[in-house]
Amino acid sequence: MVSLQSIRHDGPLDPAVIAALPAECKVVAVSQHGTASWSSGYKVDVKIIDRPRHAELVRGEYESQRALQQHLPENVVIPLACGTFEKDPSKSFFLTSFRDLIDDKPSPTQLAEILKKLHESSESPTGKFGFHVPTFNGFVPLINDWCDTWEEYFSRQFQSDILWEQSLHGEDEEFTHISEEFFQKVIPRLLRPLQTGGRSIKPALVHGDIWHSNVQFDRATQKLILFDSCCCYAHNEMGLYMMRDPRYIFSGKHIDKYKELVRPSEPVDDFDDRITLYAL
Template identity: 60%
Template sequence: MVVSAYSFVALPSGCTIVDISQHGSSSWSTGYKLEVEVDGEEREFFLKVGYRPQHAEMALGEFESQKALSQYLPNNTAAPLACGTFELDPNKSFFLTTYRELKEKTPDPAQLVEILAKLHNSSASPTKKFGFHVTTFNGHVPLRNEWCDSWEEWFGRQFRSDIEWEHSVRGPDADFDRVADEFFEKVVPRLLRPLQSGGRAITPVLVHGDMWHGNAQIDLDTNQVILFDSCCCYAHNELELHMMRQPRYRFTQEYVNKYKEVIRPSEPVEDFDDRNALYAMVKQEMERLLGKHPNGIDGFSAS
Protein backbone atom coordinates (compact mmCIF):
# COMPACT_ATOMS: atom_id res chain seq x y z
CA MET A 1 0.00 0.00 0.00
CA VAL A 2 1.50 3.34 -1.03
CA VAL A 3 0.83 5.98 1.63
CA SER A 4 1.01 8.93 -0.73
CA ALA A 5 -1.70 7.46 -2.96
CA TYR A 6 -4.49 8.14 -0.48
CA SER A 7 -5.92 10.97 1.56
CA PHE A 8 -6.25 10.14 5.27
CA VAL A 9 -8.57 13.01 6.19
CA ALA A 10 -10.48 10.64 8.51
CA LEU A 11 -7.44 10.37 10.82
CA PRO A 12 -6.80 12.87 13.65
CA SER A 13 -5.91 16.33 12.43
CA GLY A 14 -2.19 16.97 12.32
CA CYS A 15 -1.18 13.34 12.76
CA THR A 16 1.91 11.85 11.14
CA ILE A 17 1.73 8.33 9.74
CA VAL A 18 4.59 6.33 11.27
CA ASP A 19 3.90 2.89 9.80
CA ILE A 20 1.36 0.93 7.76
CA SER A 21 1.37 -2.86 7.75
CA GLN A 22 -1.06 -5.36 6.27
CA HIS A 23 -3.31 -6.92 8.89
CA GLY A 24 -5.66 -9.55 7.46
CA SER A 25 -7.38 -9.94 4.12
CA SER A 26 -10.37 -11.54 2.41
CA SER A 27 -11.58 -11.95 -1.16
CA TRP A 28 -13.22 -8.51 -1.04
CA SER A 29 -11.01 -6.42 1.28
CA THR A 30 -7.59 -5.94 2.81
CA GLY A 31 -6.89 -4.80 6.35
CA TYR A 32 -4.07 -2.54 7.54
CA LYS A 33 -2.72 -1.54 10.93
CA LEU A 34 -1.93 2.18 10.98
CA GLU A 35 0.52 3.64 13.48
CA VAL A 36 0.37 7.41 13.74
CA GLU A 37 1.79 10.14 15.95
CA VAL A 38 -0.37 12.99 17.24
CA ASP A 39 1.22 15.72 19.38
CA GLY A 40 3.99 13.34 20.40
CA GLU A 41 1.59 10.54 21.29
CA GLU A 42 1.47 7.27 19.36
CA ARG A 43 -1.94 5.93 18.39
CA GLU A 44 -3.06 2.84 16.41
CA PHE A 45 -5.95 2.35 14.01
CA PHE A 46 -7.34 -0.41 11.84
CA LEU A 47 -8.16 0.39 8.22
CA LYS A 48 -10.15 -1.97 6.01
CA VAL A 49 -9.98 -1.24 2.27
CA GLY A 50 -12.74 -2.71 0.10
CA TYR A 51 -12.52 -3.04 -3.66
CA ARG A 52 -15.38 -5.25 -4.82
CA PRO A 53 -18.49 -3.89 -6.55
CA GLN A 54 -20.70 -2.12 -3.96
CA HIS A 55 -17.57 -1.34 -1.92
CA ALA A 56 -19.01 1.99 -0.75
CA GLU A 57 -22.27 0.40 0.44
CA MET A 58 -20.29 -2.38 2.16
CA ALA A 59 -18.11 0.11 4.03
CA LEU A 60 -21.17 2.10 5.12
CA GLY A 61 -22.99 -1.07 6.20
CA GLU A 62 -20.09 -2.18 8.38
CA PHE A 63 -19.68 1.30 9.86
CA GLU A 64 -23.37 1.58 10.78
CA SER A 65 -23.41 -2.01 12.10
CA GLN A 66 -20.44 -1.48 14.39
CA LYS A 67 -21.85 1.89 15.44
CA ALA A 68 -25.11 0.23 16.47
CA LEU A 69 -23.27 -2.54 18.36
CA SER A 70 -21.12 0.04 20.16
CA GLN A 71 -24.25 1.73 21.44
CA TYR A 72 -25.15 -1.39 23.44
CA LEU A 73 -21.73 -3.05 23.86
CA PRO A 74 -19.19 -0.22 24.23
CA ASN A 75 -16.63 -2.50 25.90
CA ASN A 76 -17.05 -5.33 23.41
CA THR A 77 -16.58 -3.67 20.04
CA ALA A 78 -13.88 -1.85 18.17
CA ALA A 79 -15.24 1.70 18.01
CA PRO A 80 -15.98 2.74 14.39
CA LEU A 81 -14.52 6.10 13.44
CA ALA A 82 -15.17 6.77 9.76
CA CYS A 83 -15.98 5.28 6.38
CA GLY A 84 -16.03 6.56 2.84
CA THR A 85 -14.52 6.35 -0.62
CA PHE A 86 -10.91 7.30 -1.27
CA GLU A 87 -10.64 10.72 -2.89
CA LEU A 88 -7.84 9.68 -5.25
CA ASP A 89 -9.16 6.19 -5.98
CA PRO A 90 -12.98 6.04 -6.20
CA ASN A 91 -12.77 2.31 -6.98
CA LYS A 92 -11.98 1.63 -3.31
CA SER A 93 -13.69 2.47 -0.04
CA PHE A 94 -12.49 2.34 3.56
CA PHE A 95 -13.73 1.57 7.05
CA LEU A 96 -11.66 3.01 9.91
CA THR A 97 -11.77 1.86 13.52
CA THR A 98 -9.68 1.85 16.66
CA TYR A 99 -7.09 -0.91 16.71
CA ARG A 100 -7.32 -3.73 19.23
CA GLU A 101 -4.74 -6.45 19.74
CA LEU A 102 -6.77 -9.67 19.72
CA LYS A 103 -5.85 -13.15 20.86
CA GLU A 104 -6.57 -16.00 18.48
CA LYS A 105 -8.65 -17.59 21.22
CA THR A 106 -12.27 -18.66 20.97
CA PRO A 107 -14.48 -17.29 23.75
CA ASP A 108 -16.01 -20.04 25.85
CA PRO A 109 -19.83 -20.45 25.79
CA ALA A 110 -20.44 -18.50 29.00
CA GLN A 111 -18.27 -15.57 27.83
CA LEU A 112 -19.93 -15.27 24.44
CA VAL A 113 -23.49 -15.83 25.63
CA GLU A 114 -23.11 -13.15 28.30
CA ILE A 115 -22.33 -10.62 25.55
CA LEU A 116 -25.08 -11.81 23.20
CA ALA A 117 -27.66 -11.82 25.98
CA LYS A 118 -26.71 -8.25 26.95
CA LEU A 119 -27.11 -7.17 23.33
CA HIS A 120 -30.43 -8.94 22.79
CA ASN A 121 -31.92 -7.89 26.14
CA SER A 122 -30.93 -4.22 25.95
CA SER A 123 -31.43 -3.34 22.27
CA ALA A 124 -34.66 -2.29 20.58
CA SER A 125 -35.57 -1.38 17.03
CA PRO A 126 -35.96 2.41 16.64
CA THR A 127 -38.98 1.82 14.41
CA LYS A 128 -40.28 -1.22 16.36
CA LYS A 129 -39.99 -3.06 13.04
CA PHE A 130 -37.65 -5.67 11.58
CA GLY A 131 -34.86 -4.36 9.35
CA PHE A 132 -32.12 -1.74 9.46
CA HIS A 133 -31.64 1.80 8.18
CA VAL A 134 -28.94 0.86 5.63
CA THR A 135 -28.06 -2.18 3.55
CA THR A 136 -25.64 -4.46 5.40
CA PHE A 137 -23.61 -7.32 3.95
CA ASN A 138 -22.95 -10.87 5.09
CA GLY A 139 -19.54 -11.10 3.48
CA HIS A 140 -20.46 -9.53 0.15
CA VAL A 141 -24.08 -10.78 0.11
CA PRO A 142 -26.49 -7.87 0.74
CA LEU A 143 -29.28 -7.98 3.33
CA ARG A 144 -32.70 -6.70 2.30
CA ASN A 145 -33.20 -4.44 5.29
CA GLU A 146 -36.35 -2.52 4.36
CA TRP A 147 -38.44 -2.13 7.51
CA CYS A 148 -41.43 -4.44 7.97
CA ASP A 149 -43.75 -5.53 10.79
CA SER A 150 -43.69 -9.25 10.00
CA TRP A 151 -40.68 -11.41 10.77
CA GLU A 152 -42.01 -13.99 8.32
CA GLU A 153 -41.98 -11.31 5.62
CA TRP A 154 -38.45 -10.09 6.43
CA PHE A 155 -36.93 -13.56 6.57
CA GLY A 156 -38.76 -14.83 3.49
CA ARG A 157 -37.68 -11.77 1.52
CA GLN A 158 -34.06 -12.22 2.57
CA PHE A 159 -34.06 -15.95 1.87
CA ARG A 160 -35.36 -15.34 -1.68
CA SER A 161 -32.71 -12.64 -2.15
CA ASP A 162 -30.01 -15.07 -1.04
CA ILE A 163 -31.21 -17.64 -3.57
CA GLU A 164 -31.23 -15.05 -6.35
CA TRP A 165 -27.69 -14.01 -5.43
CA GLU A 166 -26.55 -17.66 -5.41
CA HIS A 167 -28.07 -18.18 -8.87
CA SER A 168 -26.28 -15.07 -10.15
CA VAL A 169 -22.95 -16.61 -9.08
CA ARG A 170 -23.45 -20.33 -9.77
CA GLY A 171 -26.18 -20.33 -12.38
CA PRO A 172 -29.71 -21.77 -12.24
CA ASP A 173 -30.53 -24.93 -10.29
CA ALA A 174 -33.94 -26.35 -11.22
CA ASP A 175 -33.87 -29.02 -8.50
CA PHE A 176 -33.07 -26.51 -5.78
CA ASP A 177 -35.75 -24.12 -7.08
CA ARG A 178 -38.33 -26.90 -6.82
CA VAL A 179 -37.40 -27.52 -3.19
CA ALA A 180 -37.29 -23.79 -2.45
CA ASP A 181 -40.74 -23.08 -3.90
CA GLU A 182 -42.33 -25.75 -1.73
CA PHE A 183 -40.26 -24.61 1.24
CA PHE A 184 -41.55 -21.03 0.97
CA GLU A 185 -45.10 -22.28 0.62
CA LYS A 186 -45.03 -24.64 3.59
CA VAL A 187 -42.08 -24.46 5.98
CA VAL A 188 -41.48 -20.70 6.27
CA PRO A 189 -45.08 -19.89 7.29
CA ARG A 190 -45.33 -23.02 9.46
CA LEU A 191 -42.29 -22.09 11.56
CA LEU A 192 -42.38 -18.28 11.55
CA ARG A 193 -46.04 -17.26 11.44
CA PRO A 194 -46.79 -18.80 14.87
CA LEU A 195 -44.21 -16.44 16.41
CA GLN A 196 -46.58 -13.52 15.74
CA SER A 197 -50.04 -15.07 15.86
CA GLY A 198 -52.35 -16.65 18.40
CA GLY A 199 -51.45 -14.05 21.01
CA ARG A 200 -47.69 -14.65 20.62
CA ALA A 201 -45.23 -11.87 19.77
CA ILE A 202 -41.50 -11.27 19.30
CA THR A 203 -39.62 -8.01 19.65
CA PRO A 204 -37.04 -6.98 17.03
CA VAL A 205 -33.59 -6.76 18.66
CA LEU A 206 -30.16 -5.95 17.28
CA VAL A 207 -28.19 -8.97 16.10
CA HIS A 208 -24.56 -9.10 15.01
CA GLY A 209 -25.67 -11.16 12.03
CA ASP A 210 -22.44 -13.09 11.27
CA MET A 211 -21.68 -14.74 14.58
CA TRP A 212 -18.92 -17.27 13.99
CA HIS A 213 -15.60 -17.77 15.76
CA GLY A 214 -13.69 -15.61 13.26
CA ASN A 215 -15.69 -12.53 14.27
CA ALA A 216 -15.46 -12.78 18.08
CA GLN A 217 -12.07 -12.84 19.81
CA ILE A 218 -10.46 -11.81 23.08
CA ASP A 219 -8.80 -8.42 23.61
CA LEU A 220 -5.21 -8.93 24.76
CA ASP A 221 -5.30 -5.91 27.09
CA THR A 222 -8.80 -6.07 28.58
CA ASN A 223 -9.52 -9.81 28.25
CA GLN A 224 -12.99 -8.81 26.99
CA VAL A 225 -14.81 -10.49 24.09
CA ILE A 226 -14.66 -8.19 21.06
CA LEU A 227 -17.22 -8.46 18.23
CA PHE A 228 -16.35 -7.22 14.75
CA ASP A 229 -17.16 -7.73 11.03
CA SER A 230 -20.86 -7.41 11.80
CA CYS A 231 -23.81 -7.21 9.40
CA CYS A 232 -26.45 -5.98 11.79
CA CYS A 233 -30.20 -5.78 11.58
CA TYR A 234 -33.09 -5.74 14.01
CA ALA A 235 -34.35 -9.31 13.91
CA HIS A 236 -35.68 -12.27 15.85
CA ASN A 237 -32.97 -12.85 18.45
CA GLU A 238 -32.71 -16.56 17.58
CA LEU A 239 -31.35 -15.64 14.14
CA GLU A 240 -28.03 -14.93 15.88
CA LEU A 241 -27.55 -18.67 16.52
CA HIS A 242 -27.86 -19.92 12.95
CA MET A 243 -24.13 -20.37 12.26
CA MET A 244 -23.76 -22.42 15.44
CA ARG A 245 -25.58 -25.24 13.67
CA GLN A 246 -22.77 -25.62 11.15
CA PRO A 247 -20.26 -28.28 12.28
CA ARG A 248 -17.32 -26.52 10.59
CA TYR A 249 -17.46 -23.63 13.10
CA ARG A 250 -16.13 -23.61 16.67
CA PHE A 251 -19.31 -22.11 18.09
CA THR A 252 -21.18 -25.40 18.48
CA GLN A 253 -24.41 -26.70 19.96
CA GLU A 254 -22.86 -26.14 23.38
CA TYR A 255 -23.12 -22.40 22.75
CA VAL A 256 -26.76 -22.75 21.66
CA ASN A 257 -27.59 -24.70 24.82
CA LYS A 258 -25.91 -22.09 27.01
CA TYR A 259 -27.86 -19.33 25.23
CA LYS A 260 -31.13 -21.16 25.89
CA GLU A 261 -30.26 -21.28 29.61
CA VAL A 262 -30.00 -17.49 29.65
CA ILE A 263 -32.71 -16.49 27.16
CA ARG A 264 -35.73 -18.75 26.90
CA PRO A 265 -36.70 -19.81 23.35
CA SER A 266 -39.60 -17.96 21.78
CA GLU A 267 -43.06 -19.53 21.75
CA PRO A 268 -43.80 -22.07 20.39
CA VAL A 269 -40.80 -23.42 22.31
CA GLU A 270 -41.13 -26.83 20.68
CA ASP A 271 -40.29 -25.25 17.30
CA PHE A 272 -36.93 -23.88 18.47
CA ASP A 273 -34.70 -26.49 16.84
CA ASP A 274 -36.63 -26.38 13.57
CA ARG A 275 -36.38 -22.58 13.52
CA ASN A 276 -32.63 -22.88 14.10
CA ALA A 277 -32.42 -25.25 11.14
CA LEU A 278 -34.51 -22.85 9.04
CA TYR A 279 -32.21 -19.94 9.86
CA ALA A 280 -29.18 -22.07 8.93
CA MET A 281 -30.59 -22.31 5.36
CA VAL A 282 -28.95 -25.56 4.24
CA LYS A 283 -30.53 -27.55 1.39
CA GLN A 284 -30.47 -30.84 3.30
CA GLU A 285 -32.21 -29.19 6.23
CA MET A 286 -34.76 -27.66 3.88
CA GLU A 287 -35.64 -31.11 2.57
CA ARG A 288 -35.80 -32.54 6.12
CA LEU A 289 -38.12 -29.75 7.29
CA LEU A 290 -40.35 -30.21 4.26
CA GLY A 291 -40.70 -33.87 5.16
CA LYS A 292 -41.48 -32.97 8.77
CA HIS A 293 -44.01 -30.23 7.96
CA PRO A 294 -45.76 -31.39 4.75
CA ASN A 295 -49.00 -29.56 5.61
CA GLY A 296 -47.41 -26.18 6.18
CA ILE A 297 -49.20 -23.76 8.49
CA ASP A 298 -52.29 -26.00 8.50
CA GLY A 299 -50.21 -28.59 10.30
CA PHE A 300 -49.66 -26.15 13.16
CA SER A 301 -53.31 -25.17 13.36
CA ALA A 302 -54.33 -28.84 13.62
CA SER A 303 -51.86 -29.62 16.43
Protein backbone atom coordinates in the same frame (compact mmCIF):
# COMPACT_ATOMS: atom_id res chain seq x y z
CA MET B 1 -2.16 16.82 12.43
CA VAL B 2 -1.32 14.00 10.04
CA SER B 3 1.64 14.72 7.81
CA LEU B 4 2.06 12.92 4.49
CA GLN B 5 5.82 13.18 4.89
CA SER B 6 5.64 11.13 8.08
CA ILE B 7 4.00 8.11 6.45
CA ARG B 8 5.85 5.00 5.28
CA HIS B 9 3.54 2.55 3.56
CA ASP B 10 2.88 0.53 0.41
CA GLY B 11 0.22 2.82 -1.03
CA PRO B 12 -3.13 2.27 0.73
CA LEU B 13 -3.34 5.44 2.82
CA ASP B 14 -5.35 7.64 0.48
CA PRO B 15 -5.96 11.34 1.31
CA ALA B 16 -9.58 10.49 2.15
CA VAL B 17 -8.34 8.12 4.87
CA ILE B 18 -5.91 10.72 6.20
CA ALA B 19 -8.73 13.27 6.39
CA ALA B 20 -10.82 10.84 8.46
CA LEU B 21 -8.12 10.27 11.08
CA PRO B 22 -8.40 12.08 14.43
CA ALA B 23 -6.81 15.52 14.15
CA GLU B 24 -4.35 14.97 17.01
CA CYS B 25 -2.79 11.80 15.61
CA LYS B 26 0.45 11.45 13.70
CA VAL B 27 0.87 8.43 11.45
CA VAL B 28 4.44 7.11 11.45
CA ALA B 29 3.89 3.80 9.63
CA VAL B 30 1.24 1.74 7.90
CA SER B 31 1.54 -2.03 7.61
CA GLN B 32 -0.80 -4.78 6.48
CA HIS B 33 -2.48 -6.49 9.42
CA GLY B 34 -4.77 -9.49 9.77
CA THR B 35 -6.71 -11.41 7.15
CA ALA B 36 -10.22 -11.24 5.75
CA SER B 37 -12.05 -12.98 2.93
CA TRP B 38 -13.35 -9.85 1.24
CA SER B 39 -11.08 -6.92 2.20
CA SER B 40 -7.55 -5.93 3.22
CA GLY B 41 -6.72 -4.80 6.76
CA TYR B 42 -4.03 -2.36 7.76
CA LYS B 43 -2.62 -1.22 11.05
CA VAL B 44 -3.97 2.00 11.58
CA ASP B 45 -6.76 -0.32 11.28
CA VAL B 46 -8.09 0.33 7.80
CA LYS B 47 -10.03 -2.05 5.59
CA ILE B 48 -9.62 -1.46 1.87
CA ILE B 49 -12.48 -2.77 -0.29
CA ASP B 50 -12.42 -2.86 -4.07
CA ARG B 51 -15.37 -5.14 -4.80
CA PRO B 52 -18.57 -4.09 -6.59
CA ARG B 53 -20.78 -1.94 -4.31
CA HIS B 54 -17.69 -1.18 -2.23
CA ALA B 55 -19.10 2.08 -0.84
CA GLU B 56 -22.22 0.29 0.42
CA LEU B 57 -20.10 -2.51 1.88
CA VAL B 58 -18.06 -0.18 4.07
CA ARG B 59 -21.08 1.90 5.05
CA GLY B 60 -22.95 -1.23 6.10
CA GLU B 61 -20.15 -2.41 8.37
CA TYR B 62 -19.53 1.08 9.75
CA GLU B 63 -23.20 1.52 10.68
CA SER B 64 -23.35 -2.04 12.05
CA GLN B 65 -20.40 -1.47 14.38
CA ARG B 66 -21.87 1.88 15.45
CA ALA B 67 -25.10 0.13 16.40
CA LEU B 68 -23.23 -2.55 18.36
CA GLN B 69 -21.18 0.12 20.12
CA GLN B 70 -24.33 1.67 21.58
CA HIS B 71 -25.05 -1.52 23.54
CA LEU B 72 -21.60 -3.12 23.92
CA PRO B 73 -19.14 -0.20 24.10
CA GLU B 74 -16.42 -2.31 25.72
CA ASN B 75 -16.94 -5.36 23.52
CA VAL B 76 -16.66 -4.14 19.94
CA VAL B 77 -14.12 -2.76 17.53
CA ILE B 78 -14.93 0.97 17.51
CA PRO B 79 -15.76 2.45 14.07
CA LEU B 80 -14.19 5.81 13.26
CA ALA B 81 -14.97 6.57 9.62
CA CYS B 82 -15.75 5.17 6.21
CA GLY B 83 -15.60 6.60 2.72
CA THR B 84 -14.32 6.31 -0.84
CA PHE B 85 -10.76 7.02 -1.98
CA GLU B 86 -10.12 10.34 -3.64
CA LYS B 87 -7.33 9.06 -5.89
CA ASP B 88 -9.00 5.74 -6.77
CA PRO B 89 -12.83 5.87 -6.54
CA SER B 90 -12.97 2.15 -7.28
CA LYS B 91 -11.96 1.50 -3.64
CA SER B 92 -13.51 2.39 -0.30
CA PHE B 93 -12.18 2.25 3.25
CA PHE B 94 -13.46 1.48 6.74
CA LEU B 95 -11.42 2.90 9.62
CA THR B 96 -11.58 1.64 13.22
CA SER B 97 -9.67 2.09 16.43
CA PHE B 98 -6.93 -0.52 16.73
CA ARG B 99 -7.30 -3.42 19.14
CA ASP B 100 -4.58 -6.00 19.68
CA LEU B 101 -6.70 -9.14 19.51
CA ILE B 102 -5.90 -12.62 20.77
CA ASP B 103 -7.28 -15.52 18.77
CA ASP B 104 -8.61 -17.34 21.84
CA LYS B 105 -12.13 -18.70 21.71
CA PRO B 106 -14.78 -17.74 24.27
CA SER B 107 -16.48 -20.33 26.39
CA PRO B 108 -20.19 -20.91 25.79
CA THR B 109 -20.95 -18.83 28.88
CA GLN B 110 -18.76 -15.89 27.82
CA LEU B 111 -20.33 -15.71 24.38
CA ALA B 112 -23.91 -16.27 25.57
CA GLU B 113 -23.65 -13.49 28.15
CA ILE B 114 -22.53 -10.97 25.51
CA LEU B 115 -25.30 -12.00 23.10
CA LYS B 116 -27.90 -11.87 25.86
CA LYS B 117 -26.88 -8.31 26.72
CA LEU B 118 -27.00 -7.23 23.08
CA HIS B 119 -30.32 -8.87 22.26
CA GLU B 120 -32.13 -7.81 25.41
CA SER B 121 -30.87 -4.22 25.62
CA SER B 122 -31.42 -3.25 21.99
CA GLU B 123 -34.63 -1.75 20.56
CA SER B 124 -35.52 -1.24 16.90
CA PRO B 125 -35.82 2.51 16.23
CA THR B 126 -38.95 1.86 14.15
CA GLY B 127 -40.32 -1.09 16.10
CA LYS B 128 -39.90 -3.13 12.90
CA PHE B 129 -37.51 -5.70 11.48
CA GLY B 130 -34.68 -4.40 9.28
CA PHE B 131 -31.90 -1.82 9.41
CA HIS B 132 -31.45 1.74 8.19
CA VAL B 133 -28.83 0.85 5.53
CA PRO B 134 -28.07 -2.22 3.40
CA THR B 135 -25.52 -4.60 4.90
CA PHE B 136 -23.54 -7.50 3.47
CA ASN B 137 -22.75 -10.96 4.79
CA GLY B 138 -19.27 -11.09 3.28
CA PHE B 139 -20.27 -9.64 -0.07
CA VAL B 140 -23.77 -11.15 -0.23
CA PRO B 141 -26.26 -8.24 -0.06
CA LEU B 142 -28.85 -8.14 2.71
CA ILE B 143 -32.11 -6.31 2.02
CA ASN B 144 -32.91 -4.35 5.16
CA ASP B 145 -36.02 -2.35 4.24
CA TRP B 146 -38.24 -2.28 7.32
CA CYS B 147 -40.87 -5.03 7.71
CA ASP B 148 -43.75 -5.38 10.18
CA THR B 149 -43.34 -9.15 10.55
CA TRP B 150 -40.32 -11.38 10.91
CA GLU B 151 -41.78 -13.87 8.43
CA GLU B 152 -41.88 -11.14 5.78
CA TYR B 153 -38.30 -10.03 6.43
CA PHE B 154 -36.85 -13.55 6.51
CA SER B 155 -38.77 -14.72 3.43
CA ARG B 156 -37.64 -11.71 1.41
CA GLN B 157 -33.99 -12.24 2.33
CA PHE B 158 -34.12 -15.98 1.70
CA GLN B 159 -35.55 -15.32 -1.76
CA SER B 160 -32.83 -12.74 -2.39
CA ASP B 161 -30.16 -15.26 -1.38
CA ILE B 162 -31.57 -17.79 -3.85
CA LEU B 163 -31.60 -15.24 -6.68
CA TRP B 164 -28.03 -14.23 -5.84
CA GLU B 165 -26.85 -17.85 -6.01
CA GLN B 166 -28.71 -18.38 -9.27
CA SER B 167 -26.98 -15.33 -10.75
CA LEU B 168 -23.67 -17.10 -10.12
CA HIS B 169 -24.53 -20.74 -10.88
CA GLY B 170 -27.69 -20.68 -12.97
CA GLU B 171 -31.16 -22.03 -12.24
CA ASP B 172 -32.07 -25.63 -11.46
CA GLU B 173 -35.63 -26.77 -12.21
CA GLU B 174 -35.82 -29.25 -9.34
CA PHE B 175 -34.45 -26.76 -6.84
CA THR B 176 -36.90 -24.11 -8.04
CA HIS B 177 -39.82 -26.49 -7.40
CA ILE B 178 -38.52 -27.41 -3.94
CA SER B 179 -37.96 -23.79 -2.99
CA GLU B 180 -41.54 -22.89 -3.97
CA GLU B 181 -42.80 -25.60 -1.62
CA PHE B 182 -40.41 -24.34 1.05
CA PHE B 183 -41.80 -20.80 0.89
CA GLN B 184 -45.39 -22.04 0.91
CA LYS B 185 -45.09 -24.53 3.76
CA VAL B 186 -41.88 -24.51 5.83
CA ILE B 187 -41.33 -20.82 6.48
CA PRO B 188 -44.98 -20.08 7.43
CA ARG B 189 -45.10 -23.18 9.64
CA LEU B 190 -42.02 -22.16 11.66
CA LEU B 191 -42.13 -18.35 11.67
CA ARG B 192 -45.78 -17.31 11.52
CA PRO B 193 -46.58 -18.74 14.98
CA LEU B 194 -44.03 -16.32 16.51
CA GLN B 195 -46.39 -13.39 15.87
CA THR B 196 -49.87 -14.94 15.80
CA GLY B 197 -52.17 -16.49 18.36
CA GLY B 198 -51.40 -13.75 20.88
CA ARG B 199 -47.63 -14.30 20.62
CA SER B 200 -45.08 -11.60 19.77
CA ILE B 201 -41.32 -11.12 19.43
CA LYS B 202 -39.23 -7.98 19.80
CA PRO B 203 -36.91 -6.99 16.94
CA ALA B 204 -33.46 -7.29 18.53
CA LEU B 205 -30.12 -6.11 17.17
CA VAL B 206 -28.11 -9.11 15.96
CA HIS B 207 -24.47 -9.12 14.88
CA GLY B 208 -25.35 -11.11 11.77
CA ASP B 209 -22.13 -13.10 11.37
CA ILE B 210 -21.21 -14.64 14.71
CA TRP B 211 -18.54 -17.25 14.08
CA HIS B 212 -15.17 -17.89 15.71
CA SER B 213 -13.12 -15.61 13.43
CA ASN B 214 -15.28 -12.58 14.25
CA VAL B 215 -15.07 -12.95 18.03
CA GLN B 216 -11.72 -12.56 19.81
CA PHE B 217 -10.25 -11.18 23.03
CA ASP B 218 -8.58 -7.81 23.52
CA ARG B 219 -5.04 -8.43 24.78
CA ALA B 220 -5.06 -5.34 27.02
CA THR B 221 -8.54 -5.53 28.54
CA GLN B 222 -9.16 -9.30 28.25
CA LYS B 223 -12.69 -8.46 27.13
CA LEU B 224 -14.51 -10.28 24.36
CA ILE B 225 -14.58 -8.22 21.15
CA LEU B 226 -17.07 -8.48 18.27
CA PHE B 227 -16.25 -7.22 14.77
CA ASP B 228 -16.98 -7.81 11.04
CA SER B 229 -20.69 -7.36 11.66
CA CYS B 230 -23.66 -7.12 9.29
CA CYS B 231 -26.36 -6.05 11.68
CA CYS B 232 -30.11 -5.89 11.48
CA TYR B 233 -33.01 -5.88 13.90
CA ALA B 234 -34.23 -9.45 13.75
CA HIS B 235 -35.60 -12.34 15.78
CA ASN B 236 -32.91 -12.77 18.45
CA GLU B 237 -32.59 -16.50 17.72
CA MET B 238 -31.35 -15.61 14.25
CA GLY B 239 -28.10 -14.61 15.97
CA LEU B 240 -27.37 -18.28 16.71
CA TYR B 241 -27.62 -19.75 13.23
CA MET B 242 -23.89 -20.24 12.55
CA MET B 243 -23.58 -22.33 15.70
CA ARG B 244 -25.58 -25.03 13.93
CA ASP B 245 -22.98 -25.38 11.15
CA PRO B 246 -20.41 -28.13 11.92
CA ARG B 247 -17.70 -26.17 10.06
CA TYR B 248 -17.46 -23.68 12.91
CA ILE B 249 -16.06 -23.89 16.41
CA PHE B 250 -19.14 -22.37 18.05
CA SER B 251 -21.52 -25.28 18.45
CA GLY B 252 -24.58 -26.72 20.10
CA LYS B 253 -22.96 -26.13 23.50
CA HIS B 254 -23.06 -22.37 22.81
CA ILE B 255 -26.71 -22.62 21.75
CA ASP B 256 -27.58 -24.58 24.90
CA LYS B 257 -25.92 -21.99 27.14
CA TYR B 258 -27.80 -19.18 25.39
CA LYS B 259 -31.07 -21.10 25.98
CA GLU B 260 -30.24 -21.23 29.69
CA LEU B 261 -29.88 -17.44 29.81
CA VAL B 262 -32.58 -16.42 27.32
CA ARG B 263 -35.84 -18.33 27.16
CA PRO B 264 -36.67 -19.47 23.61
CA SER B 265 -39.54 -17.74 21.88
CA GLU B 266 -42.95 -19.39 21.85
CA PRO B 267 -43.65 -21.99 20.56
CA VAL B 268 -40.65 -23.30 22.48
CA ASP B 269 -40.96 -26.73 20.86
CA ASP B 270 -40.08 -25.14 17.50
CA PHE B 271 -36.78 -23.67 18.74
CA ASP B 272 -34.42 -26.26 17.21
CA ASP B 273 -36.28 -26.27 13.91
CA ARG B 274 -36.14 -22.46 13.75
CA ILE B 275 -32.35 -22.47 14.26
CA THR B 276 -32.04 -25.09 11.53
CA LEU B 277 -34.10 -22.88 9.22
CA TYR B 278 -31.93 -19.86 9.97
CA ALA B 279 -28.80 -21.92 9.28
CA LEU B 280 -29.81 -22.80 5.71
